[in-house]
Amino acid sequence: MLLRTTGLCKRYDHREEPVDALAGVDLELDVGTFTTVTGPSGSGKSTLLLALGGLLRPTAGEIWFRDLPIHDLGPGGLASYRREHIGFVMQEFSLVPYLSAERNVMIPLALQGYDRATQRRRAREVLERVELGGRATHLPRELSIGQQQRVAIARALANEPDLILADEPTGNLDPALTTSILDLLEELRQERELTMVMVTHSPAAAARGDRRVHIEAGRIVDTPRPIVTGAVS
Amino acid sequence: MRRLGLVWTELKHRRSQLVSGVLAITLGIAVIVAIHSVTVVSERAVAINLDNLGANILVLPQAANVDDYYAADIDAPTMPEEFVDRVVTSGLPGVDNISPKLTRRIRIGDHKVVLTGILPAQEIASKPVWQQSGLMGAELQLSCDPDSAENESLGYKDERLQRKVIEVLPEDECLLGSSAATRLGLAEGASLTIGETTLRVARVLEETGTVDDGRVFTHLHTVQTILGAKEQISAIEVMGCCNAISDGLLSELRNVLPDTRITTVKQIVSTQIKTNGLMRRISLTFLIIVLFVGAVSIGNFMWANVNERRREIGILLLLGAPRTSIYGMLLAKATILGLLGGAIGFLLGSLAATQLGPQFVGMPVKMLWILLPIACGLSALVAILGAILPAWIAGRLEPFTTMQEV
Ligand SMILES: Nc1ncnc2c1ncn2[C@@H]1O[C@H](COP(=O)(O)OP(=O)(O)OP(=O)(O)O)[C@@H](O)[C@H]1O
Ligand SMILES: [Mg+2]
Numbered sequence: 114m115l116l117r118t119t120g121l122c123k124r125y126d127h128r129e130e131p132v133d134a135l136a137g138v139d140l141e142l143d144v145g146t147f148t149t150v151t152g153p154s155g156s157g158k159s160t161l162l163l164a165l166g167g168l169l170r171p172t173a174g175e176i177w178f179r180d181l182p183i184h185d186l187g188p189g190g191l192a193s194y195r196r197e198h199i200g201f202v203m204q205e206f207s208l209v210p211y212l213s214a215e216r217n218v219m220i221p222l223a224l225q226g227y228d229r230a231t232q233r234r235r236a237r238e239v240l241e242r243v244e245l246g247g248r249a250t251h252l253p254r255e256l257s258i259g260q261q262q263r264v265a266i267a268r269a270l271a272n273e274p275d276l277i278l279a280d281e282p283t284g285n286l287d288p289a290l291t292t293s294i295l296d297l298l299e300e301l302r303q304e305r306e307l308t309m310v311m312v313t314h315s316p317a318a319a320a321r322g323d324r325r326v327h328i329e330a331g332r333i334v335d336t337p338r339p340i341v342t343g344a345v346s
Numbered sequence: 347m348r349r350l351g352l353v354w355t356e357l358k359h360r361r362s363q364l365v366s367g368v369l370a371i372t373l374g375i376a377v378i379v380a381i382h383s384v385t386v387v388s389e390r391a392v393a394i395n396l397d398n399l400g401a402n403i404l405v406l407p408q409a410a411n412v413d414d415y416y417a418a419d420i421d422a423p424t425m426p427e428e429f430v431d432r433v434v435t436s437g438l439p440g441v442d443n444i445s446p447k448l449t450r451r452i453r454i455g456d457h458k459v460v461l462t463g464i465l466p467a468q469e470i471a472s473k474p475v476w477q478q479s480g481l482m483g484a485e486l487q488l489s490c491d492p493d494s495a496e497n498e499s500l501g502y503k504d505e506r507l508q509r510k511v512i513e514v515l516p517e518d519e520c521l522l523g524s525s526a527a528t529r530l531g532l533a534e535g536a537s538l539t540i541g542e543t544t545l546r547v548a549r550v551l552e553e554t555g556t557v558d559d560g561r562v563f564t565h566l567h568t569v570q571t572i573l574g575a576k577e578q579i580s581a582i583e584v585m586g587c588c589n590a591i592s593d594g595l596l597s598e599l600r601n602v603l604p605d606t607r608i609t610t611v612k613q614i615v616s617t618q619i620k621t622n623g624l625m626r627r628i629s630l631t632f633l634i635i636v637l638f639v640g641a642v643s644i645g646n647f648m649w650a651n652v653n654e655r656r657r658e659i660g661i662l663l664l665l666g667a668p669r670t671s672i673y674g675m676l677l678a679k680a681t682i683l684g685l686l687g688g689a690i691g692f693l694l695g696s697l698a699a700t701q702l703g704p705q706f707v708g709m710p711v712k713m714l715w716i717l718l719p720i721a722c723g724l725s726a727l728v729a730i731l732g733a734i735l736p737a738w739i740a741g742r743l744e745p746f747t748t749m750q751e752v
Contacts (some may be wrong), residue, residue, distance in 0.1 A: 315353075
């Protein structure tokens with residue numbers, strides 16, 4: 114078992130009325146598994162990922178990473194949890210605009226305290242792995258969207274995390290690109306025995322998971338309700 | 347990649363913003379440095395004037411402007427040379443020496459110089475009136491005002507002694523102040539043509555750090571001819587003994603020359619002291635304004651920068667950057683801006699002071715390098731103060747809101 118949540122709740126204290134984005138989520142992630150998360154917009158998918166990644170503090174419930182109580186960690190502890198164990202892949206435009214591909218990938222390595230030569234060598238390695246070795250010195254705006262997303266994946270992998278959290282990583286990509294990015298993620302996951310949680314709106318992408326979780330109104334529901342409008346599958 | 351590397355890269359990336367970020371503080375520092383550089387020189391000049399010329403009396407035409415002792419005779423209206431004789435014949439006790447002058451700003455080629463006609467000591471001494479009154483060759487009474495070793499060490503000479511040295515000056519020779527010589531490109535022995543008159547450069551005077559450096563000294567009668575001002579002079583410098591001045595030499599001189607302005611260097615200098623005091627207060631007021639405006643402007647700039655970088659800050663937090671490193675990054679940026687603003691401000695201010703300052707104080711203004719670290723330190727401090735709040739807010743940003751907002 115890599116990660117387990119029990120009764121995970123997150124309430125956003127909004128000005129008008131509080132929003133219960135997560136209302137008691139129990140989830141277990143085994144090492145090396147690939148979990149896909151689906152659900153309607155606003156159902157709490159992103160909130161769940163952020164909580165798992167130690168980016169927000171749950172209002173109630175527990176998150177255990179192995180035997181580390183994430184729900185109890187302070188800001189410093191959460192930051193080092195993210196540095197050491199988590200790799201995030203967000204929707205897009207998650208690269209620092211004024212840093213080259215290589216230097217974007219170097220950020221997590223720098224935060225880990227590696228010396229510059231090691232940072233560079235490892236950044237080059239992962240960039241090679243996502244077939245962007247020749248684009249190391251390009252700025253994000255000098256790369257295509259698909260290439261940018263591959264850099265983001267390389268960056269998520271650079272610090273050799275245990276858990277990859279991907280929030281709609283192919284959200285704005287065309288079908289061909291979507292397939293290639295999903296293939297890449299899948300290859301990397303198997304190659305490195307990573308655990309991965311991916312939020313997606315695409316049923317095809319969701320179907321790739323070993324395990325599929327559907328969320329509605331902040332709760333995991335066993336059987337997804339059939340999608341009424343424009344249902345494909 | 348270190349934090350500073352990131353800060354540098356970001357600064358380079360948003361280079362154009364840099365200007366607006368440091369503009370206010372740069373200008374502020376520039377003004378402070380300029381005022382201070384000029385004030386320092388002016389204050390030193392006052393001290394030296396008092397030391398060297400404490401016992402001097404300047405007789406000027408009624409309409410003359412007496413704000414600046416050294417420049418008082420320049421372009422002043424004239425009075426008859428006969429006034430000199432009146433002083434001499436009056437037989438006033440306590441008059442050590444007397445020196446009539448006629449001074450005008452003139453142009454030689456492309457250069458502006460101050461042409462000053464003087465009567466060499468020997469000729470004054472040979473005037474019949476002088477001899478009668480027994481003032482001839484009266485030695486300077488150094489006991490009045492001993493020359494100060496400190497001033498000599500600063501490169502200033504006791505000017506009473508120096509002026510006294512001009513014993514002989516034929517009508518076709520001239521003496522050049524050091525900067526006049528440099529500007530005109532003339533050395534000793536060269537010849538200088540003014541209008542139709544040609545003069546031989548008898549000597550280049552040592553640097554004094556006063557307007558005298560820009561003067562061309564020649565015989566009074568030569569200047570009178572050149573300027574077409576026969577028998578006219580613009581000032582009489584009377585060297586009196588301190589005791590005599592306090593004993594009422596000044597009012598006695600006023601009786602002898604009723605239609606003139608008679609003043610001592612102390613009186614003139616006192617207005618300069620007031621000006622210096624004013625400059626100091628302006629400096630201080632400015633300092634406070636700069637502290638405020640500089641801090642607010644840098645704070646404002648940093649705040650805009652933080653807003654622009656919300657997503658980026660979110661990414662860094664996402665990748666596990668501790669909040670302290672976000673503060674660090676922004677404060678490092680503010681520090682760099684501050685140092686940059688301080689250094690550029692220092693350079694601009696010094697440039698202004700050295701180029702324009704001489705017009706105000708009438709003597710060369712030097713760059714005060716000691717102000718560089720002070721300017722940079724002050725400016726960096728102001729920048730950090732201004733950036734603290736934006737940095738703190740940036741450190742508190744929630745990574746997820748910043749990721750979702752854009
Ligand atoms: N910072 C916030 N403050 C208040 N409410 C928030 C905040 N962030 C999210 N919410 C609310 O929490 C709920 C869950 O949001 P979340 O982003 O997790 O949904 P999601 O499932 O990822 O939606 P989508 O598929 O559109 O990305 C939504 O109703 C949203 O309005
Ligand atoms: Mg979402």
